[in-house]
Amino acid sequence: MNQHVTAEVADPAHSPPADREDVVRLVDLKRRFGATPALDGVSLTVRKGEILGIIGRSGAGKSTLIRCLNGLERPDTGEVVIEGREIGRLGERELQPLRRRIGMIFQHFNLLSAKTVEDNVALPLKIEGRPRAERLARAAELLDLVGLSEKAKAYPAALSGGQKQRVGIARALAARPALLLSDEATSALDPETTRSILALLKDINRRLGLTILLITHEMEVIRSIADRVAVIDAGRIVEEGPVWSVFADPRSAITRSLLGGIRPQLPDEIANRLVPAGGGETILRIDVAGEAARGSLLSDLATAVPGPFRLVHGGIDHVQQQPVGTLFLAVPGNDADRLPKLIAFLEAREARVEVLGHVAGSV
Incomplete structure (x- = not known):
């Protein structure tokens, strides 16, 4: 790993205070669309340096939750606290610097096809107004981190799905975030590529101490990488705990159902x-x-x-x-x-x- 990347990510100027253990705290979050509750009293914490997996079926409330976390959706009631700051009542201008503390990787990569790999990675820094030389230096460091230095001048069309997601991860790290949100980041990938991407995320978490929140519908993803898991169903957290404990003794019907594909079942x-x-x-x-x-x-x-x-x-x-x-x-x-x-x-x-x-x- 590039030691310069480690030093920069650990820079106190870009990191939360050492005594702030919760990077994210959600308190009784509620959001309705018409008569339908998308979130119905969600309370949750994401601790500094951990990987928390949030799992649920389609329509369970995962997408609304992640949009509330990055400020794209406003909850009807409740609090969204990021690094000690409640964001629900912030204006758009106040939200901008906070959003730079949150990196995001997507299921379908969301790369700009007309820009090279290095320019895609450097895009968040361009939006911040950083000089081009600084942007490209940072992009080079991050492409080295994700194993794609040789693809810096390539365009997304020349990349495999796994390579595109590695570029997406590098881009998400460009502004040195405190929190990385992964929204079904491996759902479009084959099993072998999925394993390599999850291994990369785990390695980044270990090397950089980066806090990661994973949204997924795949229990195998949770098993491979998460420290804790929260199961969401009909807008509510129905089960939460260390991954091994939830796997060993699932309490809710939805958790048992989600585990059905990877735990032994009676023939x-x-x-x-x-x-x-x-x-x-x-x-x-x-x-x-x-x-x-x-x-x-x-x-x-x-x-x-x-x-x-x-x-x-x-x-x-x-x-x-x-x-x-x-x-x-x-x-x-x-x-x-x-x-x-x-x-x-x-x-x-x-x-x-x-x-x-x-x-x-x-x-």
């Missing part, structure tokens, strides 16, 4: 045979995390509650260096006294246990 051939009662085997879902997922849970279970059971599906993954697992067990249903003992043992080991149903015969 259809078993799920389609489930009935509420009776049957030859009881199917249990067991969610574990942390120490419970590190130990020999199943062998300990077999010792503590003797008798047959079978692992029919599942596994242990790692999120934020924490083990998170989902296991599906089939337990013979001919011993009514044993099942409560199995469940009690698992819950004593801090596992979350759910009886999914019963299957006739064996699975």
Whole structure:
């Protein structure tokens, strides 16, 4: 990394005071469009140096939230506080310097096709009125940071999607922002390119201490890069916490649905045979995390509650260096006294246990 970039980003003249831990604070934010509440009492903080992911389905309120953050949308009630300053009542002239503290990267890149890569990166500095030599020097530093120094004189049409997004990231960093907003920045990219862009953002966060707020509908993006996640649904934050904790024990139906594609699910051939009662085997879902997922849970279970059971599906993954697992067990249903003992043992080991149903015969 270019050390000059690090020094400039850390320059106290461009950084918030060291004792200001919250870069963003939202307090009971509400915004309606006609009879429809786009935001319905959102309260949230983004701490200095962290990556916060906000995830939700289309129409959940993500776009309105990000427009309120950069001052393009005014909330009906509530507060938007950026680096200690409430922006809801600021005029357009007062908002301009504050907007320079917020970098923005977009799903479709938003590059100017008639300008070279270096001129696209330098554009925020041109708007500020900085001398051309200073603008180009800064652009060169940032293109080096994102690995595109050799493309400085190229035009956007000559770039791949991933390269265009790297230019977008460099442009967003040009004015040395305190906050980087990412609005579905990887949704238009293929999986391999998405991974490289997320790795770049994580590296920038680590090297520069830059605060990042990600808006996405993809839980895999959250898993790859975020420190904390907030789940938004119908304009409300329905769940919030460290990523590994939310993955391990999702409380809301929308979170469980969003996690469905990346957490183990009961295979259809078993799920389609489930009935509420009776049957030859009881199917249990067991969610574990942390120490419970590190130990020999199943062998300990077999010792503590003797008798047959079978692992029919599942596994242990790692999120934020924490083990998170989902296991599906089939337990013979001919011993009514044993099942409560199995469940009690698992819950004593801090596992979350759910009886999914019963299957006739064996699975």
